[in-house]
Amino acid sequence: MTDTAFSLVKPELDSAHGIALWIADENLLNQTSRVNPTVTVISNRFDLCQQLQEAGWNSQFSDFDFSPYENHSVDKIIYRISKEKPVVHHVINQAIRILKPGGTLCISGLKNEGIKTYLDKAKKLFSGQMEQSKSDKNTWMGVLTSPGVPDTELLEDQDYTRLREVAADENFSYISKPGVYGWNKIDKGSAFLVAELPRFIERLPGPPQTALDLGCGYGYLSLNCAPTGCRITATDNNAGALQACKENFKQQGIDAEVIAADCAEEIVARFPLIVCNPPFHQGFGIEGDMTDRFLEAARKHLQTDGVACFVVNLHIPLERKAQKRFSIVETIADNGSFKLILLAQPK
Ligand SMILES: C[S@@+](CC[C@H](N)C(=O)[O-])C[C@H]1O[C@@H](n2cnc3c(N)ncnc32)[C@H](O)[C@@H]1O
Numbered sequence: 001m002t003d004t005a006f007s008l009v010k011p012e013l014d015s016a017h018g019i020a021l022w023i024a025d026e027n028l029l030n031q032t033s034r035v036n037p038t039v040t041v042i043s044n045r046f047d048l049c050q051q052l053q054e055a056g057w058n059s060q061f062s063d064f065d066f067s068p069y070e071n072h073s074v075d076k077i078i079y080r081i082s083k084e085k086p087v088v089h090h091v092i093n094q095a096i097r098i099l100k101p102g103g104t105l106c107i108s109g110l111k112n113e114g115i116k117t118y119l120d121k122a123k124k125l126f127s128g129q130m131e132q133s134k135s136d137k138n139t140w141m142g143v144l145t146s147p148g149v150p151d152t153e154l155l156e157d158q159d160y161t162r163l164r165e166v167a168a169d170e171n172f173s174y175i176s177k178p179g180v181y182g183w184n185k186i187d188k189g190s191a192f193l194v195a196e197l198p199r200f201i202e203r204l205p206g207p208p209q210t211a212l213d214l215g216c217g218y219g220y221l222s223l224n225c226a227p228t229g230c231r232i233t234a235t236d237n238n239a240g241a242l243q244a245c246k247e248n249f250k251q252q253g254i255d256a257e258v259i260a261a262d263c264a265e266e267i268v269a270r271f272p273l274i275v276c277n278p279p280f281h282q283g284f285g286i287e288g289d290m291t292d293r294f295l296e297a298a299r300k301h302l303q304t305d306g307v308a309c310f311v312v313n314l315h316i317p318l319e320r321k322a323q324k325r326f327s328i329v330e331t332i333a334d335n336g337s338f339k340l341i342l343l344a345q346p347k
Helices: 004-015 046-055 085-098 115-125 188-195 197-201 220-228 239-252 287-301 318-323
Strands: 020-024 039-043 058-061 074-080 099-110 130-136 139-145 164-168 173-176 210-214 231-236 257-260 271-276 302-313 326-334 338-346
Touching: 004 074, 004 099, 004 130, 004 139, 039 046, 046 058, 074 085, 085 099, 085 115, 099 115, 115 130, 115 139, 173 239, 188 197, 188 220, 188 302, 188 338, 197 220, 197 271, 197 302, 197 326, 197 338, 210 220, 210 287, 220 231, 220 239, 220 271, 231 239, 239 257, 271 287, 287 302, 287 318, 287 338, 302 318, 318 326, 318 338
Parallel strands: 020 039, 020 074, 039 058, 074 099, 210 231, 210 271, 231 257, 271 302
Antiparallel strands: 099 139, 130 139, 164 173, 302 338, 326 338
8 A cells, every 4th residue: 555645755765865864664664665875764663674675775773763873964864754753753853963954854744643743843843944745635744954953942752762661560670662562551461461371381391491572572571481481582573672672681680582573584493482462553554464474473483382372452363363373272361351362283
């Protein structure tokens, strides 16, 4: 599906020259554009970064880390806005820091994503120097010219780059940051899985030596598997999540591996225990795709006598989708909002 907001900003990408950055996030998966070799792409999504690298783009995987760029060193930044406000504010704030005076920030987005509010705020920060256009009544773009120094206070980005304690329970305190899935809370489904973890583990032939946390986020499930004594491998697609997860392991003195991957594709090992709270959607893709891809990753990485533990909302037809990949599919608990599904004997 074509993203009208990306289409609007695309000519700016094609014509960019000098030192130019394209800030790309999940909204842009599978959107195509002619490679502009002068542009550097920064993306916080491992899959998108890989996709763009394969297409020939010079692409960097980071949590929108602009620290390598000195003040007033960049000519142009192109950005189709992200879903989360702190991310958008962080990019706009960094743009005014790193753009040369007279350099331009081109941002586009849809009305229901709040583009008009973002444009108003950015316009104030850029001393009113903005040209606005639209391709239909829902799709807007602003081209802002940097005055050099911001005209007003920076936008509230919730201190985007700072890792901080965000939640605690009787077992751990958890570190996270904006830009990570459900960054400032413990996911209720994941808490349910942890409470019932012994019921999964008792189905194993012995204590698990290793475990895989598929889509680890800031590492909540990983941390809570660690007391079983197994060595954890945690993997995610999101740069901020991987950073927060590493920090949690470090703070808790847990020696674990943290791997950037799209649905564990970079990982070859098989595990006796897999824990997973899969994402519901993928950018503009269909919900079902992600569930299938996470199930397939679990099938590929589960040992023959291992157990995979999934937690999903009640309405997700995970069991039906799992049947063709596992001989044992059991819903072992349901709390009215979430269900816990045990998968074993990968086919
Ligand atoms: C529902 S969250 C669960 C996070 C964490 N396990 C927890 O329990 O709090 C799903 C996670 O899957 C990650 N994710 C989304 N797409 C992915 C992909 N293609 N490959 C790997 N991880 C992905 C997201 O970044 C997010 O951290």
